[in-house]
Amino acid sequence: MNNINQNDKARRERNRLRKAAYLHFITGIRQLITIHKWKNVFVAAYMLVASCAWVYRGKLLFGLDSAFSLFPVLKIAFDWLVVLLLLLGLLCLISVIGTPLKAKLYQDRLISSGFTNHSHEPPLLLAKYKHPKNPKLTIWEFDENETSLSTWENKKDNIKGALIDTILHVKQSRNGRRVILTTVSPRSMLPPILRWQDNYLSKESFELILGESLIGRETVNLAKIPHILLGGSSGSGKSLLLKLLLMQAMKKGAEVYIADFKGGVDFSRVWHQKCRICFDENDLLDLLTSLTNELQRRKAALREEECVNNDEYNAATYSHLKRIIFACDEIAEILDKTGFSKERKELISQIESHLSVIARQGRAFGMHLIIATQRPSADILSGQIRSNIDCRICGRADNILSQIILDSTEAAEQIPKDAQGRFITNTGLIFQSYLFDDNEVFSSGSRAIGG
Numbered sequence: 001m002n003n004i005n006q007n008d009k010a011r012r013e014r015n016r017l018r019k020a021a022y023l024h025f026i027t028g029i030r031q032l033i034t035i036h037k038w039k040n041v042f043v044a045a046y047m048l049v050a051s052c053a054w055v056y057r058g059k060l061l062f063g064l065d066s067a068f069s070l071f072p073v074l075k076i077a078f079d080w081l082v083v084l085l086l087l088l089g090l091l092c093l094i095s096v097i098g099t100p101l102k103a104k105l106y107q108d109r110l111i112s113s114g115f116t117n118h119s120h121e122p123p124l125l126l127a128k129y130k131h132p133k134n135p136k137l138t139i140w141e142f143d144e145n146e147t148s149l150s151t152w153e154n155k156k157d158n159i160k161g162a163l164i165d166t167i168l169h170v171k172q173s174r175n176g177r178r179v180i181l182t183t184v185s186p187r188s189m190l191p192p193i194l195r196w197q198d199n200y201l202s203k204e205s206f207e208l209i210l211g212e213s214l215i216g217r218e219t220v221n222l223a224k225i226p227h228i229l230l231g232g233s234s235g236s237g238k239s240l241l242l243k244l245l246l247m248q249a250m251k252k253g254a255e256v257y258i259a260d261f262k263g264g265v266d267f268s269r270v271w272h273q274k275c276r277i278c279f280d281e282n283d284l285l286d287l288l289t290s291l292t293n294e295l296q297r298r299k300a301a302l303r304e305e306e307c308v309n310n311d312e313y314n315a316a317t318y319s320h321l322k323r324i325i326f327a328c329d330e331i332a333e334i335l336d337k338t339g340f341s342k343e344r345k346e347l348i349s350q351i352e353s354h355l356s357v358i359a360r361q362g363r364a365f366g367m368h369l370i371i372a373t374q375r376p377s378a379d380i381l382s383g384q385i386r387s388n389i390d391c392r393i394c395g396r397a398d399n400i401l402s403q404i405i406l407d408s409t410e411a412a413e414q415i416p417k418d419a420q421g422r423f424i425t426n427t428g429l430i431f432q433s434y435l436f437d438d439n440e441v442f443s444s445g446s447r448a449i450g451g
């Protein structure tokens with residue numbers, strides 16, 4: 001029994017070594033073609049040595065080559081042997097190029113941290129190099145090791161411990177055979193303050209800039225992801241992020257409507273001049289009724305022209321149906337029905353039902369919701385509204401709020417308790433949003449760009 005087990009183990013080890021040799025060779029070829037072209041210097045040097053060895057191969061035999069004149073077959077065999085050895089040398093060189101430094105060390109650490117497959121084997125480290133556009137980031141390529149991408153995601157902490165780097169991103173190569181991690185050294189930090197500059201405004205329709213992450217500028221495109229939910233405890237910076245998005249939307253030519261039930265202090269006079277702001281439920285109901293009527297009008301117009309969305313309709317009919325954004329700084333102030341009279345509850349239900357229509361149908365008709373909340377209560381947002389909001393962003397928060405916004409406790413775990421303007425998306429990316437001054441950005445003129 002013991003023998004069978006040992007044989008099995010030895011066979012698996014042999015298979016693994018064979019697989020490793022093959023993968024390192026393939027990675028070596030990829031490195032020479034794409035990632036580290038400079039390593040072709042080694043291949044060139046080898047070719048030079050190999051050419052010399054070929055030219056002077058006779059000398060390698062220390063005079064024995066005189067026997068070749070008697071036995072020409074020996075000469076042919078010897079030539080083939082030299083060619084074979086030189087080829088073998090080239091294969092070994094490419095495999096060495098395809099083996100990252102300290103690969104064995106990282107694999108041993110992955111075993112110690114418990115990140116192995118069902119056969120207790122760690123993934124093979126195939127390549128490790130600096131991100132071509134951002135030298136702060138490191139790219140690690142592993143073979144998928146019969147482990148699903150979701151397991152890689154779920155075991156990020158084990159992997160992080162082994163690589164001693166913070167994992168920002170996990171993805172699979174196009175053929176699914178490699179898993180590619182983007183990491184950053186824990187010493188690299190996002191700056192605590194980033195100032196908005198007008199030239200950051202995206203020219204892409206209808207892309208809004210959220211802030212900067214360690215892998216670049218973080219954006220959301222309302223043409224693809226129509227609604228946004230922002231969360232974060234008081235002082236986390238969500239009002240400023242909400243205003244950053246609305247400011248860009250206005251500069252891109254959108255109509256913006258705001259429900260501000262927090263006492264009207266967050267939106268300075270310039271906002272009142274540029275967009276309609278509601279302060280009470282009756283006004284809000286009127287506004288939402290007119291917005292859903294507009295949605296129905298757009299629906300009929302698009303149907304008549306057989307267009308699938310706003311952009312197509314505008315292009316086909318030379319019209320300019322603007323994007324419409326309804327924003328709310330604290331949705332719980334509006335939708336929380338607890339303790340109210342029957343009449344008031346009815347009013348709130350109507351508001352909720354209009355919001356629900358925009359959440360479900362708004363995308364095609366260029367109508368969007370950007371909703372913020374700090375109240376950790378799961379029943380404030382109805383399932384219909386929540387399930388239609390795909391972009392969810394949370395700042396500093398406790399476990400409950402993080403769970404409500406992101407469906408995970410990541411914001412509570414990853415955003416420092418004293419952070420301002422630091423957020424995490426539901427895709428797990430942390431970014432710092434831009435700080436800006438209302439009066440300054442609006443006085444620089446409203447250009448309709450990429451709308």
Ligand SMILES: Nc1ncnc2c1ncn2[C@@H]1O[C@H](COP(=O)(O)OP(=O)(O)OP(=O)(O)O)[C@@H](O)[C@H]1O
Pocket residue numbers: 192193194232233234235236237238239240241374420421422432433434435
């Ligand atoms: N992107 C940012 N960078 C740096 N500091 C920021 C940023 N955003 C906000 N802050 C700071 O945090 C403070 C609070 O921001 P903000 O009012 O947006 O928070 P909030 O989450 O909306 O809080 P509340 O719900 O209590 O209004 C701001 O006065 C500002 O000093």
